[in-house]
Amino acid sequence: MFQKSRSRSRQAPLALCLSLCLFGAIGAAQAALVNVRVSFSNVAPANGIAFAPLHVGFGQGLFDAFNVGTAATAPIISVAEGGTGADWQPAFMAAEPLATRGTVGAGGPVLAGVTRTLDLVVDTAVNRFFTFASMLIPSNDHFIGNDSPTEYQVFDAAGQLLIAQISQAADEIWDAGSEATDPAAAAFVGNNDLRTPQNGVVSFNFSELGANNGLATGAGYVFNNNISADTEIFRIGFQVLNSNVPEPASAALVVLALGALGATRRQARRA
Ligand SMILES: [Ca+2]
Ligand SMILES: [Ca+2]
Numbered sequence: 001m002f003q004k005s006r007s008r009s010r011q012a013p014l015a016l017c018l019s020l021c022l023f024g025a026i027g028a029a030q031a032a033l034v035n036v037r038v039s040f041s042n043v044a045p046a047n048g049i050a051f052a053p054l055h056v057g058f059g060q061g062l063f064d065a066f067n068v069g070t071a072a073t074a075p076i077i078s079v080a081e082g083g084t085g086a087d088w089q090p091a092f093m094a095a096e097p098l099a100t101r102g103t104v105g106a107g108g109p110v111l112a113g114v115t116r117t118l119d120l121v122v123d124t125a126v127n128r129f130f131t132f133a134s135m136l137i138p139s140n141d142h143f144i145g146n147d148s149p150t151e152y153q154v155f156d157a158a159g160q161l162l163i164a165q166i167s168q169a170a171d172e173i174w175d176a177g178s179e180a181t182d183p184a185a186a187a188f189v190g191n192n193d194l195r196t197p198q199n200g201v202v203s204f205n206f207s208e209l210g211a212n213n214g215l216a217t218g219a220g221y222v223f224n225n226n227i228s229a230d231t232e233i234f235r236i237g238f239q240v241l242n243s244n245v246p247e248p249a250s251a252a253l254v255v256l257a258l259g260a261l262g263a264t265r266r267q268a269r270r271a
Pocket of ligand 2: 140141142176177178179180181198
């Protein structure tokens with residue numbers, strides 16, 4: 001009887017320690033999870049430029065897809081020439097395995113006047129910086145995106161929203177410098193499988209888009225870019241839907257911790 005009683009008295013502190021340790025782990029795992037709605041709005045003039053789906057990611061600011069004045073590499077070429085981001089997304093994942101990534105408007109072209117959205121759960125204790133890229137259509141290799149991966153810090157470490165909207169004008173459109181401008185080989189108005197190498201570097205350039213004026217697009221309208229340097233062309237918005245979203249792993253830890261705490265109380269009552 002004496003032996004059993006001593007045994008219980010040792011188990012109770014152990015179980016209490018286990019439950020406290022598990023609650024500590026939950027605090028670390030929950031961090032600052034935020035459910036954020038990313039909206040992508042094409043605000044360019046009607047019958048003007050459209051966008052391929054917008055590739056996005058929240059990360060630590062380590063994935064740098066391109067540099068102005070430098071030859072474009074596969075990740076940004078896969079956005080700028082084809083719109084698919086087939087190399088952009090894997091390159092982002094390789095650079096930042098913990099990043100939250102996605103595609104806004106995956107269903108098709110984002111035409112003038114259209115807004116598409118995507119909801120993501122972001123751990124803002126880790127992933128506070130936003131990176132994006134999309135092809136302009138019609139074009140051969142024109143795109144939008146952020147050169148610096150730390151240009152847009154959308155959240156602070158506690159999950160507070162620091163930037164509600166990104167807005168850019170035509171003079172912030174990039175030419176990847178990888179494919180020469182040729183309407184016959186341009187996506188949305190020509191045969192996108194054709195290409196003539198440009199062998200250039202990434203630079204700001206929106207004036208070449210006018211080469212496609214008067215051509216019928218894949219969406220049925222006749223293209224007229226109708227933009228000048230300060231014409232706003234798109235907005236990316238961030239709306240916090242709710243914060244502190246439980247992770248599946250954290251939910252499992254809660255069950256474990258509550259179970260351990262219950263065992264502690266039962267043992268305390270028996271003792
Ligand atoms: Ca860069
Ligand atoms: Ca080009």
